[in-house]
Amino acid sequence: MRLREAQEVGSTPLEIATLRHRLGRVLIREGKFAEAETELVEALRIREGGLPADDPEIAATLTGLAVARNGLGRPSEAEKLFTRALEIRREAYGEGSVEVAAAYANLGALYVQMDRAGDAASYYDAAIERYERHGERSQTVIVSMAQRATLYEEAGDIAAADRMYERIVEMEEDAASGVALDRVAYARQVLAARYRERGDRKRAEDQYRQALEILGRLDSAAVVPYVAANLEGLGWAAREDGRLQEADQHYRRAIGLLEGSLGRDTPMLIPVLDGYSETLVALGRADDAAAFKRRSDRLSAAEKRRREEAKSRARKPPPLPPPAAEPVADPAADTAPAPEPGS
Numbered sequence: 001m002r003l004r005e006a007q008e009v010g011s012t013p014l015e016i017a018t019l020r021h022r023l024g025r026v027l028i029r030e031g032k033f034a035e036a037e038t039e040l041v042e043a044l045r046i047r048e049g050g051l052p053a054d055d056p057e058i059a060a061t062l063t064g065l066a067v068a069r070n071g072l073g074r075p076s077e078a079e080k081l082f083t084r085a086l087e088i089r090r091e092a093y094g095e096g097s098v099e100v101a102a103a104y105a106n107l108g109a110l111y112v113q114m115d116r117a118g119d120a121a122s123y124y125d126a127a128i129e130r131y132e133r134h135g136e137r138s139q140t141v142i143v144s145m146a147q148r149a150t151l152y153e154e155a156g157d158i159a160a161a162d163r164m165y166e167r168i169v170e171m172e173e174d175a176a177s178g179v180a181l182d183r184v185a186y187a188r189q190v191l192a193a194r195y196r197e198r199g200d201r202k203r204a205e206d207q208y209r210q211a212l213e214i215l216g217r218l219d220s221a222a223v224v225p226y227v228a229a230n231l232e233g234l235g236w237a238a239r240e241d242g243r244l245q246e247a248d249q250h251y252r253r254a255i256g257l258l259e260g261s262l263g264r265d266t267p268m269l270i271p272v273l274d275g276y277s278e279t280l281v282a283l284g285r286a287d288d289a290a291a292f293k294r295r296s297d298r299l300s301a302a303e304k305r306r307r308e309e310a311k312s313r314a315r316k317p318p319p320l321p322p323p324a325a326e327p328v329a330d331p332a333a334d335t336a337p338a339p340e341p342g343s
Contacts, residue, residue, distance in 0.1 A: 017046035017061075024064050033071035040065040054091035056099070062088070063106060075114050082106050101130035105144045117151055124148040137171050139180030145171075146183035149190075158194075165190050172214070185214040185226060192233055205237035224261040225268055228254040232272045239279050248283065251276035267303040270296050 011019075020043035027036035044061045051058055066081035086103035093099040108123035124144055131141045145168050152161035165187040175181045192207035212230045215223045235250035254272045262268060273296035280289035 013046050014050050017043045017050070018057075020046070021057075021061050021064065024061075024068065028064065028067055028071065031071070033068045036068040037065065037072065040068055054088050056089065056092045059085040059088040059092070059103075063103075066106070066110075070110060070113070075110060078110055079107070079114075082110060096130055096133060098130065098134050098136060101127045101134075101136075102140065104130070105140065108144070108147065112147060112151070117154060121148065121151045121155070124151065137174040139175055142168055142171055142175055142180040142183050146187065149187070162191065162194055181214050181218060182223065182226075185211045185218075185223075188214070189226060189230055189233075192230070196233065196236065201237050201240050205234060208233035208237065221261060224257050228258045228268065228272065231257070232275055235272075235275055235279065239275070239282060244279060244283050247279045248276075251279055265299065265302070267299055270299050270303070273299070 020039045024036045024040035024043060027033075027039065040061055044058070044065060047055070047058050047061055062081045062085040066078040066085065069075075069081065070078035082103065086100065086107065089097070089099045089103050104123045104127035108120045108127060111117075111120035111123060124147060127144050128141070128148060131144065145164055149161045149164035149168070152158070152164060168184055168187040169191065172181075172184045175184045188207045188211035192204045192211065195201075195204035195207065208230045212227065212234070215227050215230065231250045231254035235247045235254065238244070238247035238250060251272060255269065255276065258266055258269050258272065273292050277289045277293040277296065280286075280292065
């Protein structure tokens with residue numbers, strides 16, 4: 001039933017609130033944060049007036065409103081709303097519940113966006129501990145673990161990051177959706193790079209192949225750079241093993257994908273061009289190898305200039321306010337990237 005129809009047939013206020021809450025969720029998915037905020041504010045007003053203070057439906061609407069306001073570039077307001085939702089879920093479900101885990105994960109995601117890495121790490125740890133206590137192996141857990149692994153890497157704790165990536169890989173069968181499969185593929189890609197650094201070609205190649213198999217199930221242009229990176233890895237592995245023709249095919253495919261998706265000047269081509277140049281040298285095609293190396297050098301010089309210019313601009317006060325942050329997805333939602341759990 002639509003909102004206007006419900007109002008016309010005399011639905012109860014709480015029924016109207018539910019419809020407004022659901023409409024707000026839809027509007028968030030469409031990126032219409034201002035409209036979503038209007039609906040969710042009204043839903044919250046009705047629910048707070050007609051339900052007990054610790055009712056989970058109030059927490060659900062608070063979470064949705066937090067997502068909307070974060071999408072409007074108001075993360076401090078979002079933090080207060082997420083925190084209220086967390087407190088309600090504690091009262092309703094208990095501190096150790098999965099519902100509280102989801103609330104911790106929401107705040108963790110927000111703190112990442114606010115560049116509060118320490119707070120983000122603490123809240124993700126709290127979420128993951130509760131998820132694991134309940135044996136949860138859903139996409140929401142995988143997404144939280146992937147973010148925590150990134151925070152470990154940024155803090156320089158590579159061993160802890162790798163342990164988290166290994167746990168993610170073990171949960172591949174539970175990654176039922178694109179958003180979780182993407183994280184599993186990336187975990188395999190990272191582990192492949194670690195094995196490569198250690199000179200363990202066989203294990204690296206296995207991880208690269210499995211990452212590509214997962215990415216092949218995701219119908220999205222966004223995964224092209226990851227596909228290319230794993231193809232580059234397979235090219236390296238084949239070259240190291242003396243399978244030069246196979247290496248040639250992997251590198252050419254990676255170059256074609258990146259050029260077709262991101263253009264001939266993307267800096268993502270640099271490691272691929274370098275690797276292909278080495279492969280061409282091994283194949284006895286020195287002139288071709290030199291041409292690809294010159295192209296890589298040109299892209300590297302251009303990327304260095306771009307970074308220096310960006311660094312110089314960062315020292316100056318911005319002429320305009322920063323753009324609004326991306327919305328925080330609620331890991332407790334039924335289907336990613338739903339903004340928050342339904343009522």
